Amino acid sequence: MRNTRGEANGRRRWPQEIDPLIELGQENLDDIELAVADLGLDCQFERTGTIELAIEEHQVQWLHEENTDENTVFLDATAVQAEVASSTYLAGVRFRHKCAGAIDTSTRFCAFFGQNRGGRISYAAGFTGLGGGAAHFAARVVLDQLAGRTRERTELAMVRGRPFSFPPSRSHPLEFRPPGGRSTAPTTTGENVIRYSRASTRGGSASTPRREVSAQQ
Known part of the structure; x- marks a missing residue:
C-alpha cells in the first residue's frame, strides 16, 4: 500500500x-x-x-484482530523473538x-x-x-x-481528485481580495488565493460571505 x-x-x-x-x-x-x-x-x-x-498485553488482541487475510501471519512471542531478537522492540x-x-x-x-x-x-x-x-x-x-x-x-x-493546499507561510502569504478592492498581501502562487464576496439581497442587506478556494479534496 x-x-x-x-x-x-x-x-x-x-x-x-x-x-x-x-x-x-x-x-x-x-x-x-x-x-x-x-x-x-x-x-x-x-x-x-x-x-x-505488541509491547503491551492488550495489544496482542489487536494484532489477532488484524490477522484477516492470507497475506497476514500472526507471530507469537517466540516467533517474534526469532525475527527481531528484542524483548520490546x-x-x-x-x-x-x-x-x-x-x-x-x-x-x-x-x-x-x-x-x-x-x-x-x-x-x-x-x-x-x-x-x-x-x-x-x-x-x-x-x-x-x-x-x-x-x-x-x-x-x-x-x-x-486533488488535495487541499497547505496553509500559506511567510514566503507564500495568503492573499485576501475584497470585492472590487486590491489584495491585502502579495502572493507568488495562485493556490494560496481566497476570495470573499457578498451577494446583496433585494432589500440591500448583505448575505453571509462566500468563501472560494481553488483546490479540491
Missing part, C-alpha cells in the same frame, strides 16, 4: 475504493519485482513485508546505502495527479518520501493518461 502511504491512510481517504487500491498496490509490487529481473538490476529486492509489534537498523534530500509532499501524504496543456502534459507529485515504490504505479497512470487510455487506475478518486 505504498501508493496510499499505508492501508490506514487509504481507508480513511478513499474507503469506497480500498479494495481496488489494495489490488493495484499488490500489482505494482509484482511489476517492480518483474522489472528488477527483466532489467537485470543490481539491487537487493526482497518481499519482506512489515511487522507490527527493534534494537536498530543497519543501512548499506542511504539517500537524503528534499522531498515533496501533499496534505494527503501520498501522490496526486494532474494534467496540463490540454492533456499533453501529465504529472504526479507529493509522494512524501515513498516515491521509490509508488513511482512505478504513478508512471503507469501518467502513461495511460497521455495515451488517452481509460483504466481502473486512471478512474480512481485518488487519481482524479
